[in-house]
Amino acid sequence: MAPAITLAADAPTLSAANTGFMLICSALVMLMTPGLAFFYGGMVRVKSTLNMLMMSFISLGIVTVLWVLYGFSMAFGTDSGGIVGWNSDWVGLSDIGLTELWDGYTIPVFVFLVFQLMFAVLTPALISGALADRVKFTAWALFIALWATVVYFPVAHWVWGAGGWAFELGVIDFAGGTAVHINAGAAALGVILVIGKRVGFKKDPMRPHSLPLVMLGAGLLWFGWFGFNAGSWLGNDDGVGALMFVNTQVATGAAVLGWLAYEKIRHGAFTTLGAASGAVSGLVAITPAGGAVSPLGAIAVGLIAGVLCAMAVGLKYRFGYDDSLDVVGVHLVGGILGSLLIGLFASGKGQSEVQGLFYGGGLDQFWKQCAGVFGVLAYSLVVSAVLAFLLDKTIGMRVSEDDEVAGIDQAQHAETAYDFSGAGGGAARTAVTAPVAPAESKKVDA
Amino acid sequence: MKLITAVVKPHRLDEIKEALQAFGVHGLTVTEASGYGRQRGHTEVYRGAEYTVDLVPKIRIEVLVEDDDAEQLIDVVVKAARTGKIGDGKVWSVPVETAVRVRTGERGPDAL
Numbered sequence A: 001m002a003p004a005i006t007l008a009a010d011a012p013t014l015s016a017a018n019t020g021f022m023l024i025c026s027a028l029v030m031l032m033t034p035g036l037a038f039f040y041g042g043m044v045r046v047k048s049t050l051n052m053l054m055m056s057f058i059s060l061g062i063v064t065v066l067w068v069l070y071g072f073s074m075a076f077g078t079d080s081g082g083i084v085g086w087n088s089d090w091v092g093l094s095d096i097g098l099t100e101l102w103d104g105y106t107i108p109v110f111v112f113l114v115f116q117l118m119f120a121v122l123t124p125a126l127i128s129g130a131l132a133d134r135v136k137f138t139a140w141a142l143f144i145a146l147w148a149t150v151v152y153f154p155v156a157h158w159v160w161g162a163g164g165w166a167f168e169l170g171v172i173d174f175a176g177g178t179a180v181h182i183n184a185g186a187a188a189l190g191v192i193l194v195i196g197k198r199v200g201f202k203k204d205p206m207r208p209h210s211l212p213l214v215m216l217g218a219g220l221l222w223f224g225w226f227g228f229n230a231g232s233w234l235g236n237d238d239g240v241g242a243l244m245f246v247n248t249q250v251a252t253g254a255a256v257l258g259w260l261a262y263e264k265i266r267h268g269a270f271t272t273l274g275a276a277s278g279a280v281s282g283l284v285a286i287t288p289a290g291g292a293v294s295p296l297g298a299i300a301v302g303l304i305a306g307v308l309c310a311m312a313v314g315l316k317y318r319f320g321y322d323d324s325l326d327v328v329g330v331h332l333v334g335g336i337l338g339s340l341l342i343g344l345f346a347s348g349k350g351q352s353e354v355q356g357l358f359y360g361g362g363l364d365q366f367w368k369q370c371a372g373v374f375g376v377l378a379y380s381l382v383v384s385a386v387l388a389f390l391l392d393k394t395i396g397m398r399v400s401e402d403d404e405v406a407g408i409d410q411a412q413h414a415e416t417a418y419d420f421s422g423a424g425g426g427a428a429r430t431a432v433t434a435p436v437a438p439a440e441s442k443k444v445d446a
Numbered sequence B: 001m002k003l004i005t006a007v008v009k010p011h012r013l014d015e016i017k018e019a020l021q022a023f024g025v026h027g028l029t030v031t032e033a034s035g036y037g038r039q040r041g042h043t044e045v046y047r048g049a050e051y052t053v054d055l056v057p058k059i060r061i062e063v064l065v066e067d068d069d070a071e072q073l074i075d076v077v078v079k080a081a082r083t084g085k086i087g088d089g090k091v092w093s094v095p096v097e098t099a100v101r102v103r104t105g106e107r108g109p110d111a112l
Helices: A016-041 A046-076 A088-093 A109-131 A137-160 A165-169 A177-195 A211-233 A240-267 A272-289 A295-312 A315-319 A327-345 A364-394 A401-406 A408-413 A423-430 B010-023 B067-081
Strands: A078-080 A084-086 B002-008 B029-035 B042-046 B049-053 B056-065 B089-095
Touching: A016 A046, A016 A109, A016 A211, A046 A084, A046 A088, A046 A109, A046 A137, A046 A408, A084 A137, A088 A109, A109 A137, A109 A177, A109 A211, A109 A327, A137 A165, A137 A177, A137 A364, A165 A364, A177 A272, A177 A327, A177 A364, A211 A240, A211 A272, A240 A272, A240 A295, A272 A295, A272 A327, A295 A327, A315 A327, A327 A364, A401 A408, B002 B010, B002 B067, B010 B056, B010 B067, B056 B067, B067 B089
Parallel strands: none
Antiparallel strands: A078 A084, B002 B056, B002 B089, B029 B056, B042 B049
């Protein structure tokens, strides 16, 4: 998040260019949630594809409404103790002028809040990948609502809200390495430690059912991420947003290479899933860092993230936690890497003059980054585990074992993702009964 | 009559179809199958997790022929299916008691 523009003596005025740019960026970030749904949806088995898609998609409904009601106020309202914000004018977005500017910037409050809304929608959706195949949809919907309220809204305030403790400490998080990725990754770990593994974890084959879907999702994420990252400067008056755009592309490309190289050496093949995963690990890692590092620094950040995330996804088999689609391995690890590497690679020529260790700035910024990383990680891990525990003890987090084995799509959504029957339009193999039309619709009126 | 069944590599289907047509066979049935013989399966890797895939995709071709043609037709199929590598498949025949053409009710060799 950009510091307020203080160069000009005059108060900023509304910029149509920045406003238009930010509205487009908001739409790009919105696209990341369905993109994530495809990225995750392709990785599960056929029988739980729709549930995986829906776990992301429902966030577009729930968090959007909560954000309007009180989320924006909690995240960006007047600070209380560095922990949470509040502004009663923003509850229900009831008293915001159409041309009222976001304080210190050239865009209206409405534009800033809808841009931030998309971040709030995406972050809970990121958690869902760790919970594949086994969580009751109602429990997940309630979890999202509670988690956004007690974890995301406050943490967004810590990191980006004026007065938030991490913001005031000087932790650099350009677009959400801590607030989005570490936050979601730590939450995923907290929840899976409570709800346990999928039936058959480490015994049954759990191959991704559609790598083309995974690739499509990774492509949409990459595309949308330009809005996520470059838009986080809230305008383009000083070129920092453009630097972020460039570094987003550079780090992601390097991370694809890093992941693929590790995989070729370690497992003997360049896999599609590795390329898609490498891209996401690079996007995650450059998210906090892209405004602070040079393009060569971005290559280093991307390569390091690609290789280390490729190594980290194997940890779940060693330690026995079922992080189904590697939310911890990619988002938590990638987010930590990106946030900490700022302390080493900050060039002093981007968003601020802060320099990292390799640019002669010492370890000062590194320790600040550590504080941000571990503060968010610890809070999200503990509170998410408590939320999952409470929901599990009341309404139950998991579907029955029978439903999980037979497939959560049919049990929870009364649908199946694909019709595999070919001949005769499927009549022979599935014996589907034709829908019973209401009596009046059978009448044919001229 | 005999029922000739061939379980062979999928990419040999066109060769086999052409060879059978040249031999004068008028109809055949093809189904997708999976299985393994001495070839066994292969290994796939997803984010470092290795899976052994035991069953290999095959196609199963079925042809009804008159007794006298059976041995020669088996040779035709085997020749068309062979690549010389492990996993080429199997061809076998079994006796068939009767066959009926559904449209006309013709029975026996007339139904072929």
